[in-house]
Amino acid sequence: MTESPSPAHVVAVARDDAHRFSKPTRDVITLIAGYGVEGDAHAGATVQHLSRVRRDPATPNLRQVHLIHSELFDQMAERGHGIEPGGLGENITTVGVDLLGLPRGTRLQIGDDAVVEITGLRNPCTQINGLSKGLMKELVYVDDDGDTVRLTGVMSVVLSGGEVRPGDGIRVIPPLGAHEPLPVV
Numbered sequence: 512m513t514e515s516p517s518p519a520h521v522v523a524v525a526r527d528d529a530h531r532f533s534k535p536t537r538d539v540i541t542l543i544a545g546y547g548v549e550g551d552a553h554a555g556a557t558v559q560h561l562s563r564v565r566r567d568p569a570t571p572n573l574r575q576v577h578l579i580h581s582e583l584f585d586q587m588a589e590r591g592h593g594i595e596p597g598g599l600g601e602n603i604t605t606v607g608v609d610l611l612g613l614p615r616g617t618r619l620q621i622g623d624d625a626v627v628e629i630t631g632l633r634n635p636c637t638q639i640n641g642l643s644k645g646l647m648k649e650l651v652y653v654d655d656d657g658d659t660v661r662l663t664g665v666m667s668v669v670l671s672g673g674e675v676r677p678g679d680g681i682r683v684i685p686p687l688g689a690h691e692p693l694p695v696v
Contacts, residue, residue, distance in 0.1 A: 519607035519681040521621060522581045523596030526551040532638045534597040539676045542625045542669045547575030548602050572668070573630040573696045577601040578619075579664035580610045587650075592643040599639065601664055608681055610665045614690035620682040624673025631696030635663040666696050 525534035526548045540548050547554030558570045579601040584594045596604040603621070610629075617629045639647045650662045 519605070519683065521603055521675060521677050521679045521681065522606050523604040523677050524675050525597030525602055525604075528552055532600055532641065534600055534602065536595075536597045539674050540602060541674050542576065542621075542627070542672045544669050544672045547572065547669055551602065553577075574633075574666040575669055576603060576627050576667045577633060577664055578603045578605055578610055578627075578667060580604075580608060581606045583662055583664075587643075587646070590649055592646050592649060594642065594646075598642055599635075599663060603675060605681060608683060611662065611693070613665065613683070613693065614686055615693050616686035616691070618670065618684040618686075619667070620684060621675050622673060622679035624671060625669070625675050626671040626684075627667035628670050629665050629667050629693065631666055631694045632661045633663045633666055634661065634695045639663070661695065665693065 523536045524540040525536045526540050527534040528550055530552045543549050553559045555572050558572050581604050587594050613629050620626050654660050
């Protein structure tokens with residue numbers, strides 16, 4: 512008998528050894544504490560995103576692992592934008608976790624061993640429109656209150672390493688104390 516995944520689980524995992532926008536999905540990725548996804552171009556203790564390296568290569572990497580909720584793909588499909596896991600450059604595609612609603616410092620235990628800590632919201636670039644024309648304005652916009660809304664997932668750092676596969680359960684561990692909203696990182 513095959514066990515069904517927990518309500519909150521990993522849908523897909525992806526990594527790419529080059530700085531391309533989309534990442535190919537894999538059967539498994541390995542997270543390394545303080546570093547990120549083994550073999551991924553964005554892994555490292557200091558910033559690896561090219562624009563950030565040009566500004567200050569010694570800045571700590573708060574963007575080691577990128578997570579996006581698959582429910583976003585369903586919403587965008589209804590608006591005519593087909594997005595597949597890894598398409599927006601994420602390393603882990605989830606289901607059943609309100610990633611954008613988590614406070615800063617939330618920890619996610621993924622599978623048996625891996626733990627990441629949410630550092631903030633992804634600040635996307637216009638390369639998104641290369642995936643689907645007009646997608647950027649769907650994923651980043653100003654709401655009726657004048658606030659900028661970013662839907663392109665969250666960034667995290669790896670606290671405990673381990674292998675992550677599709678179907679792995681996700682346990683949300685809220686931070687202690689006052690909950691801070693996610694900054695843009």
